[in-house]
Amino acid sequence: MSLPSSYFFFEPSSATPSLIIERAQGIYLYTKEGKEIIDAASGAVVVNIGQGREEIATIAQEQIKKLDYIVPIWLSEALEGLVKKLSEWFPTEPYRFYFTTGGAESVEAAFRFAFLYQIAENKPWKNKILSRWTSYHGITLGALSASGNRLRREHLEHCLLDWPKIPPPYCYRCPWSKTYPSCGIACAQALEEVLHSKTGNSIAAFIAEPIIGASGGAIVPVEEYWPAIADICKKHGLLLIVDEVMTGFGRTGKRFAFEHWKLQPDIIVSAKGLSGGYIPMGMLAVREELVQRCEKVAKNFMFFTYTSHPLSCAIAKKVIDILEAENLIDHSMKMGELLGQSLKNELANHPFVGEIRGKGLFWGVEFVKSKITKEPFPPEEGFLNRLLRKALELGVFFYPCQGMADGFSGEAVLVCPPLIVKEGDILKIVAVLKESLNQLI
Incomplete structure (x- = not known):
């Protein structure tokens, strides 16, 4: 038997x-060598209830x-149980639920529904689809077309749909060089401006993450x-799609991050925390x-092969049961504070730290070469990779983020441990991040 040159599809950098x-x-x-690592990223912001659960x-x-499997047009006890449980999480208005195997599939389904609507x-x-x-x-082509991550769009731009985008609500690097609150919330008014442009009448929906993640x-x-974005969407007949793939299911100290702003989205997309990493699963919630x-x-809304998979539904319901039984959403808020x-306290004055921001157990630390000018580290210097290596040596893994400054430069980490994290773990995570930064001075 001839083995491939790598166990990975593309050999990692x-x-x-x-x-x-x-x-x-x-x-x-x-x-494999027995080293213990704190997963301060919950994998890819997935493992909300922690790993190794016997009850799962x-x-x-x-x-x-x-x-094990049935054609998705049929009903299983597991699907019925999950839908009933999720309905309790949307008490103010009824939603219908559609299940997939992950976030990108769910986003694609949201777009398909928006066009059908x-x-x-x-x-x-x-x-x-309008996005930011x-x-x-x-990473599917429709979802990537709506994504404004230039690094992940690289080499595929010629294949992507030419959909409009507006700048993000990013006060630290305001695209208009304005200052809050005198800015007039220009980042929200940008949506209104696009809708009054020649492409405005072709927009079916607006999609955005409540808190920008990766x-x-x-x-x-x-x-x-x-609230301003929601009002503009309603006025112009756009469906509002909130992407809660990272932020859903307790990550920000609320069931969903949109609850921080008391929104009533038309469509909610989520995945990751829905099944806590125990099985691939995503979901779409659409107003009834x-x-x-x-x-x-x-006549129908075509399913994926594994839509409403009984095993996935059973596991997802149990994950939600655990979130509730152990009060992990309240715990997320408390530990997040x-x-x-x-x-x-530990990093605000560090010479390499530009901004610290977040909610619940979803925090980001952006790094800069100069605190005064906010100049990012040039990508070729490899600052972020060196930081991640130092942190791993000290026993903690952080989630890397790149490109927020201009699309290609700008580096940060997400600090988002599982919702079961304890006070001592948090103090160690912060101490390791500080020590890793100090070793790079």
């Missing part, structure tokens, strides 16, 4: 630390013995931003009245 993870428990990863293994075993409204010319720069919605490093908008309108036009304050 030499700048990326190569590890073999043999097992995990709680917030800890263990390498039990549920999985029971479900596999009972029912506009057809139901007799507006078939509304066939574009410094954003990421998935592309920005937990960029939190000002309080007025989201919108689905009912589309049902009058279309400690994390944010500790980061600010």
Whole structure:
């Protein structure tokens, strides 16, 4: 038998630390050599309830013995249980749920629904999705077309749909060089301006992350931003899609991050924390009245092969049960306050730290070469990779973010440990980040 030259599809960059993870428990990863690593990134902001849960293994075993797969047009007990549970999480208005195997699939499904809805409204010319720069919605071509992450769009630009984008709500590097609150919330008014342009009449929906994750490093908008965006969408007949793939299911100290602004989105996309990494799964939640309108036009909404997979549904429901039973959303808020304050106390005056921002257990630290000018480190210097290596040597993994300054430069880390994290763990995470930065001076 001839083995390939790598176990990876693309061999990882030499700048990326190569590890073999043999097992995990709680917030800890263990390498083949026995090294213990705190996962301060929850994997890719996925592992909300921690790893190695016996109750999840039990549920999985029971479900596999009972029912593994059915055609998605049929109903399973596991699907029924998950939908009932999720309905409790949306108490103010009824939503319909559609399940996928991950975030990108869910985003694609959201776009498909948005276009179908506009057809139901007799507006078939509304066939574009409006989004923001410094954003990421998935690596499939539709989701990537709506993503404003230039690094991840690189080499594929010629294949992507030419959909419009507005600048992000990024006060630290305001695209208009203005200062809050005298700025007039220009980042929200940018949406209004696009809708009054020649492309405005072709917009079916606006998609954005409540708090910008992988592309920005937990960029939190000002309080007025989201209410203004929601009002503009409603006025112009756009569907508002919130991308909660990273921020959903307790990550920011609320069930969903949009709750911080008391929004009522038309469509909610989520994944990651829905199943806590125990199985690939994503979801789409759409306001009931919108689905009912589309049902009058279309006979069905085509499923993916693994839509509503019984095993995925059973595991997801158990993950939500655990979030509730252990009060992990309240715990996320409490530990998040400690994390944010500790980061600010220990790092705010560090010469390499530009801004510290976040909510709940979703924090970002942006690094700069100069605190005064906010000049980012040039990518070729490899600052972020060197920092990650130092932190791993000291036993902590952080999630890297790049490109927020100008699309290609700008470096940050997400600090977002599992929601089960304890006070002592947080203090160690912050201490390791500080020591790693000090070693790079």
